Amino acid sequence: MSLKNDDALIDSIIKRYPRSRSAIMPLLHLAQARDGYVTPESIEVIAEKLSLETAEVSAVATFYTQYKRKPVGEYHVGVCTNTLCAVMGGDAIYESILEHLSIDNDEVTSDGKVSVEHIECNAACDYAPVVMVNWEFYDNQTVASTKDLVDACRAGNPPAPTRGPNKLPTWKENSEVLAGVNDGRANEGVQAGEPTLLGLKIAKEGGKKCLN
């Protein structure tokens, strides 16, 4: 595929910006939507479209960790192991999941279904420990719940994210969302989880001090 049939979409992405070079990042996300990772062929297409050298596009692609240089799983699992999630259980989740799947960091299961990466803080600390799949939130995870999650991913029927669309999109589907293409699923899922609403709830109850 490698962006070969995406001329109209590519042009519309370039047109979003006052200067075409700004379109590199969404086009790299789009490349991943087509191939699952950034291939040398898609680097060439992007360079040609933006009148840049391939080295200039590669320089950008290799700077950002979300752009992959080899295939990831259909379900890419990110376990937060930054300090807060790590001490609350993220380290235990990460280690047990790798052992459970018999893979290492940044590797894919032999069926191509699941890959695992330890990730940095994903802005959901009040839901720690946090696991992301294809950049959707799975809040308040445990070792057991994450094992169930990856098993379900391998079986092809992952549960819906805690705060996200009704059905977990694949890696390629979500890569297209990150290219700025509206998949029409913004209205799915909750508007907020309980921790997000905690302060509001207490304020409405007139400031009762303890919820429990």
Added chain:
Amino acid sequence: MSKLTPVLSAFWDQKDSFTIEGYKRNGGYKAVEKALAISPDDVIKTVKDSGLRGRGGAGFPTGMKWGFIPQGDNKEHYFVVNADESEPGTCKDTPLLMANPHVLIEGIIIGSYAIRANYAFIYIRGEIAHVVRRVQQAIEDAYKAGLLGKNILGKGFDLELVLHIGAGAYICGEETALLDSLEGFRGQPRLRPPFPAIAGLYARPTVVNNVESVASVPSIINNGVEWFASMGTEKSKGYTLYSLSGHVKNPGQFEAPLGITLRELIDLAGGMRSGHKLKFWTPGGSSTPLFTDAHLDTPLDYEGVAAAGSMLGTKALQIFDETVCVVRAVLRWTEFYKHESCGKCTPCREGTWWLVQILEDLESGKGEAADLDKLLDLCDNIAGRSFCALADGAAAPIISSLKYFREEYLEHLRTGGCPFDPAKSTVFELAGSER
């Protein structure tokens, strides 16, 4: 009586809070009508007079930043929102945008009108797909409602708003790195001056504001300067989102006037988890020097936290109890800074690598006492010696932990390893879950 003041979060409990209908039903897009009816300079004056300060960490007065944009210069101006929320512990803009992206869009229209920008960008981090969807949809709905595009609300003001999605680089939360990234380059900070107000995006005058700062503007336009300034403290006006995470009973978001204390917030969060006590915490993310239980009554405003030796930062209060090894915590943050250093400045690129090596030795009990002074010496050669503040952030947890917990570092050396059991800080049963 609760000290809480839900403004941004006031209707997050409504199921459709993120839709344009939900926002309008709760008074949304009234402020933009008011703002477009007065002059841009009067909008800037209102925001200046309110005392609103940047909620992304630095606390720079928002109205003053807008006032720095040269007018009548015949150049394009740009309004850019920093939604690259990635500072460890920080989790306020993400739930805000998930629950109500329209309040940000309304703030962007008002801010762009004020600084005479006809092009605006939201730079959002790429690891939060559903928030990306919500913002994308909100932008499309705002266009359809005539709130973006040509001749907004028939007032002759044009504004294009583009959502730009990042790709996993913490450094792009630094405003000049963000601009480089938005221009299609590797996200590396620029030397300043010139500041973005003079030469920002595409070398044009540019405002870069945090999500929460911009989202606070509609409430100020709606309710007035006096209302806003009636909350908070003398130099830190208004309300803000405090994010409590970690070993409290009920973590979450608390919107309160600036100046509330951690003691009050922990109380609202139901206390520490049962049977445990507070050991250390960050007032505003991992880049702000650590506090301990000695700082429970420090007013959490810009001045109060600074006077006690740290920074208010993003108000990301990460709470750690006595089961957590401070050396393990600091090592993990240091590994983060090493990973996220963009590599442009040598002190940061090389220094963070060495900090990790030394801390690894210390945690595993293989280091020596002289390493503690070596760490401080290294920090002294890293912080303040790079283009941006990432290096300062890397030094902050190390310096502050050595200040309060030097004995704990030495304990690792005495016992030849970490004296803590990581299972004790874990919030779920490990033995039960590993069957």
